[in-house]
Amino acid sequence: MNDNAATPKQEHEPGTHPNWPAPILTSGPIAWMRDNLFSSPFNVILTLLALWVLWIIIPPIINWVFIEAIWSATDRKDCWAQMSEPEAGACWAFIQSRLSLFIYGFYPEAERWRVNLCFVMLILFLLPILWDKCPGRKYLLWYCIAFPFIAGWLLIGGFGLTPVPTNEFGGIMLTFIIGVTGIFFSLPIGVALALGRISNMPALSTICVIFIEFIRGVPLIALLFVASTMLNYFLPPGTTFDLLMRVLIMVTLFSAAYIAEVVRGGLQAMPRGQYEAADALGLTYWQSARLIILPQALKISIPGIVNTFIGLYKDTTLVIIIGMLDPLGIGRAALADAEWAGLAREVYLFIAVFFFLCCFGMSRYSLYLEKKLHTGH
């Protein structure tokens, strides 16, 4: 549409032409649609097809999730009785009645404030880490290092609180514990392993290679199984080494091995000149690692690292194999309650949304971080 045929008469003196908006057909939503949705007959067909599919799918979903949904009921029958026909809508009343179970697992009711406190502390922990303009960030970072330990003590019952055995942990809280601990500890361990692997001390690098390859060669589920059952055969009889602790160690080591490989990729992707420049400046190994190598290598590795974290986070559901009840396990046990049974869709959707929000959040943040740190070479 650039071809405005022959301009008729000159309406404005040269230099006095007002700034008109671009023609409606070349800018704004219509132009966008023309360019992106209806640019060729084939695209027109695809667009219409897609619209039709959405039209078929979306209204029933919205209807089920929101419009026909029931938010309070005493049991499944009551829930269904309130709908136009059974199962016409979601029975969120079920989730609501189990919400505390989904969040706290079997944590004693009187002590749940400790979990809530930990959730608040978790936000305080994430703030300075994720937001680099956070006021008082320098001091808060010290808090961040201490956080996992404080939270652990609080949950288990240090500080003279009533002890709560870890086998009463469950639900979302358990997912967070495993996820945060795994992420928190596996990054430094992974970086250390990566540095170790490319180090020119043969003994060190061999150990790191063996460790990394061993862990990467075994599925997490096998490691968890070892953690829960085999370890008891190796340790002296009668030993009770907290199961959650064992799981945390296994999960951390597992994701550390993956992080190590991701970071090694970053280290190797850096131009040799950077290493040489660091040496030429006379920096010691640790100085060059801290000031030159790692900042750049980690930046390159962000997508891979976050990818590993997301994987780790989702893998936390595997703990059900060893009898720990993450939200999925809680859901299963709740679904067997004859009063409510049959509402599997609600339960699984709820859990899916929870995991989606967490993982989507992580991946968005990683995109933001990449953009922010992108300085180009």
Place this chain on the structure above:
Amino acid sequence: MKFKPTLILSAATLALGITSGAQAGTLEDVQKRGSLNCVVSTGVPGFAYTDESGEWHGFDVDFCRATAAAVLGDAKKIKAVTSTGKTRFTLLNSAEGDVLWRNTTITFSRDVGVKLRFHGVNYYDGQGFLVSKDLGVNSAKELDGASVCIQTGTTTELNLADYFFANGMKYEAVPIETNDEGRQNYLAGRCDVYTTDASGLAATRSTFTDPANHIILPEIISKEPLGPATRHGDDQWSDIVTWVYYATVTAEEKGVTQANVDEMKSSKDPEILRLLGVEGNQGEELGLPADWAYQIIKQVGNYGEIFDRNIGPNTPIGLERGLNALWTEGGLQYSPPFR
């Protein structure tokens, strides 16, 4: 390499630090811990499930509670360790659980090969088939070519293969891990047939929107005597679990119920008096308080009460006593005498 050694070190100290070194019997362990760890299923309606407040309930769970009542004097002090068909014995053998109450069939290989101790049959079951009425099938013999949802690591998996082979039929197995998964797959049409213990089928069917549209076929293709299990090597603990179960059966036979157990303490029947610890020293011989069985009945109830409360005709599961009636009423539940 700053972090790794510290982590491993702290792990090691933790491991050693918490080591008690005591190879105490299970009973002492449980009493010291103050709670009983029971291996149960991940969730089967009527057998093991959680309510709103996170309390576990169900037929299996009630027997776990009965054990806790006997051992700790408090039926509430239990911890459920959930397990799939495949992980249950490992969890028991690795001492994550003290006793297994999880619709588990007693078989030769489990008793001998897996090195378990079984302690009587608290539910006589058999494997059945659940199909939708729309399939138009009235007998298991007509199932040639069907796809069958089957839980891995169970006896039912093997029975199914045997049955179809013996009848010259083919099937497509759809392996599943948990009962809930089986239910979902079956309802989604992923398999034509769901097979497991008939009790499990009835329990599962009770959760459908339209239970009337599904039938359990008349053929029961196996014997599934379900019962509790413990590890080898702790005879005292085995005796306790055995007699916890028998105490519930004897109580029903003698008419001792949750409601009348206090009156029964002054009964004229010497066996009731021995059972309730009024006479004799059976509790002491088991290493338990004299009123161990009284606590079971008082806090949990006798066999019939446990059955009726969780899976009986008046529950959504709606199972008849059938084989599980007392021997005096034509069933198989039979306890040796408390003498």
